[in-house]
Amino acid sequence: xxxxxxxxxxxxxxxxxxxxxxxxxxxxxxxxxxxxxxxxxxxxxxxxxxxxxxxxxxxxxxxxxxxxxxxxxxxxxxxxxxxxxxxxxxxxxxxxxxxxxxxxxxxxxxxxxxxxxxxxxxxxxxxxxxxxxxxxxxxxxxxxxxxxxxxxxxxxxxxxxxxxxxxxxxxxxxxxxxxxxxxxxxxxxxxxxxxxxxxxxxxxxxxxxxxxxxxxxxxxxxxxxxxxxxxxxxxxxxxxxxxxxxxxxxxxxxxxxxxxxxxxxxxxxxxxxxxxxxxxxxxxxxxxxxxxxxxxxxxxxxxxxxxxxxxxxxxxxxxxxxxxxxxxxxxxxxxxxxxxx
Numbered sequence: 001x002x003x004x005x006x007x008x009x010x011x012x013x014x015x016x017x018x019x020x021x022x023x024x025x026x027x028x029x030x031x032x033x034x035x036x037x038x039x040x041x042x043x044x045x046x047x048x049x050x051x052x053x054x055x056x057x058x059x060x061x062x063x064x065x066x067x068x069x070x071x072x073x074x075x076x077x078x079x080x081x082x083x084x085x086x087x088x089x090x091x092x093x094x095x096x097x098x099x100x101x102x103x104x105x106x107x108x109x110x111x112x113x114x115x116x117x118x119x120x121x122x123x124x125x126x127x128x129x130x131x132x133x134x135x136x137x138x139x140x141x142x143x144x145x146x147x148x149x150x151x152x153x154x155x156x157x158x159x160x161x162x163x164x165x166x167x168x169x170x171x172x173x174x175x176x177x178x179x180x181x182x183x184x185x186x187x188x189x190x191x192x193x194x195x196x197x198x199x200x201x202x203x204x205x206x207x208x209x210x211x212x213x214x215x216x217x218x219x220x221x222x223x224x225x226x227x228x229x230x231x232x233x234x235x236x237x238x239x240x241x242x243x244x245x246x247x248x249x250x251x252x253x254x255x256x257x258x259x260x261x262x263x264x265x266x267x268x269x270x271x272x273x274x275x276x277x278x279x280x281x282x283x284x285x286x287x288x289x290x291x292x293x294x295x296x297x298x299x300x301x302x303x304x305x306x307x308x309x310x311x312x313x314x315x316x317x318x319x320x321x322x323x324x325x326x327x328x329x330x331x332x333x334x335x336x337x338x339x340x341x
């Protein structure tokens with residue numbers, strides 16, 4: 001029976017339409033491996049001069065911009081925003097009859113090259129190397145936090161053309177902006193309303209509830225759980241949520257990062273087995289950079305993992321209400337039982 005479910009965090013409706021009878025084998029997403037282009041490429045060792053100077057790198061000794069790196073961060077050569085624009089104090093056009101609002105395109109857009117090996121996907125990196133990538137996100141976010149012009153930082157990874165990737169070489173991206181985006185503002189507002197009503201963090205309640213009922217719990221380790229959210233917009237959408245309350249990703253300790261790296265790798269391996277290496281996105285959702293958003297009692301950082309298995313239709317684009325043909329309880333049951341060789 002179909003259901004209308006409301007996301008308890010952002011109060012957004014989703015239609016769960018199990019009547020459509022979608023099975024995992026019914027999703028025919030193009031394999032991300034079909035987008036592979038042979039190396040070497042601009043992200044490979046030896047091409048550092050062409051990509052510009054690094055803003056950060058993980059390496060064992062050696063000089064900056066040398067070819068001995070394990071993880072390397074550079075400024076995107078085709079940025080969505082750029083630091084050579086002025087950072088305005090207020091938006092141009094605010095208060096006009098139509099409410100037009102614009103700012104100069106100030107910001108920072110960086111690429112995190114996750115491995116020097118052109119042919120090694122993120123999922124095949126050893127857990128300690130994935131941990132280096134996760135630590136790199138922290139280092140860059142802490143750097144942006146020191147600059148008062150930046151208000152929010154979005155970390156994301158696209159794999160495959162369908163998921164938005166233009167390069168085969170494994171990489172992720174970081175955008176630092178002078179504004180907090182609509183999505184994070186909605187999450188903060190919903191989390192604050194829940195906290196004001198119940199006196200608890202909604203994410204902490206999710207962790208406790210899903211760990212108890214287990215119908216939407218996929219996996220867990222010492223520090224994290226992976227769950228299918230109650231009202232997911234996409235089939236097999238998965239959240240990786242820390243058990244310890246923390247609103248800011250920058251506060252994650254080394255032991256937790258190791259646990260996160262292990263569980264993220266495990267979840268990506270399951271996705272690859274279940275859906276034949278699908279395109280996917282993962283997004284790091286965390287509190288804004290401004291001092292007022294540090295150590296919030298009502299918000300809780302997490303990672304969203306979305307395999308790109310469907311194409312949105314006119315109803316979703318027109319209404320903003322997604323139709324999901326796979327109930328999260330069935331998605332969680334299926335993913336729990338995926339075996340990794």
